Amino acid sequence: MYTSSRVGSHYLARGKAAVDAELPAPFETIYRDEAATEAFLEAMWQLSFGVSGELVQLAELDDVRTLVDVGGASGAFAVAVLKRYPQLSVTVFDLPQVGPFLDRTREAGRFGDRLGFTPGDFFEDALPLADCLSFGYILSDWEDTTCVELLRMAYDACGSGGRVLLMERLFDEDGGPLATAAMNLSMHVETQGRHRTAAEYTALLKEAGFGDCTVHRSTWDKHLVMGRRS
Numbered sequence: 001m002y003t004s005s006r007v008g009s010h011y012l013a014r015g016k017a018a019v020d021a022e023l024p025a026p027f028e029t030i031y032r033d034e035a036a037t038e039a040f041l042e043a044m045w046q047l048s049f050g051v052s053g054e055l056v057q058l059a060e061l062d063d064v065r066t067l068v069d070v071g072g073a074s075g076a077f078a079v080a081v082l083k084r085y086p087q088l089s090v091t092v093f094d095l096p097q098v099g100p101f102l103d104r105t106r107e108a109g110r111f112g113d114r115l116g117f118t119p120g121d122f123f124e125d126a127l128p129l130a131d132c133l134s135f136g137y138i139l140s141d142w143e144d145t146t147c148v149e150l151l152r153m154a155y156d157a158c159g160s161g162g163r164v165l166l167m168e169r170l171f172d173e174d175g176g177p178l179a180t181a182a183m184n185l186s187m188h189v190e191t192q193g194r195h196r197t198a199a200e201y202t203a204l205l206k207e208a209g210f211g212d213c214t215v216h217r218s219t220w221d222k223h224l225v226m227g228r229r230s
């Protein structure tokens with residue numbers, strides 16, 4: 001495997017797509033052993049747990065009974081949903097390596113069968129059916145065409161009247177905030193994605209078939225863009 005500085009020079013010489021095609025898939029490296037998996041999932045928890053309390057409030061999920069958190073990791077958003085909405089059950093859909101860590105979250109919070117885990121790969125497997133599907137820091141890892149494919153899968157999975165939640169950093173129209181611009185540089189190097197404006201996420205939702213799109217800003221760095229299936 002390349003070291004990161006060698007990857008950088010190869011990117012400049014040959015282009016990112018050609019170099020990435022020869023590397024292991026990013027999550028094969030991130031989940032290479034239990035310690036690395038735990039370190040990544042703990043970092044995601046730290047990044048997402050605080051803001052999730054506000055995001056679940058903004059999402060107004062009182063009419064939702066089932067939610068699938070796609071790429072939900074060890075359950076930071078799922079826990080916030082379960083705590084605020086007693087009528088709701090959440091399934092985290094994520095790569096199989098994540099399962100034992102979600103089990104720990106279920107046991108620590110005594111959520112029982114209100115918190116499920118479906119192992120899968122969203123490039124291979126259909127998404128589980130639910131009233132609502134959420135994607136936190138997922139679309140920013142991928143290019144537009146992949147995002148639309150994932151959103152079409154969510155459209156199929158949520159059925160008529162269902163909805164989708166996108167939770168991401170948002171660029172302002174003037175290119176700020178600075179922290180998002182700085183993060184965006186590493187997104188370009190480390191992933192196939194980028195951060196986007198609310199209008200860009202709305203356009204992706206519409207291309208996948210969703211309508212009635214709304215944007216809800218939190219007081220944190222992660223915000224909510226919501227689409228509905230009519």
Ligand SMILES: C[S@@+](CC[C@H](N)C(=O)[O-])C[C@H]1O[C@@H](n2cnc3c(N)ncnc32)[C@H](O)[C@@H]1O
Binds near residue numbers: 027070071074
């Ligand atoms: C950047 S993390 C986001 C975690 C969490 N949603 C959050 O907002 O903190 C990306 C998540 O997507 C999952 N993931 C990556 N590729 C996947 C795939 N092909 N199928 C299912 N999940 C995947 C990872 O395991 C990880 O949990």
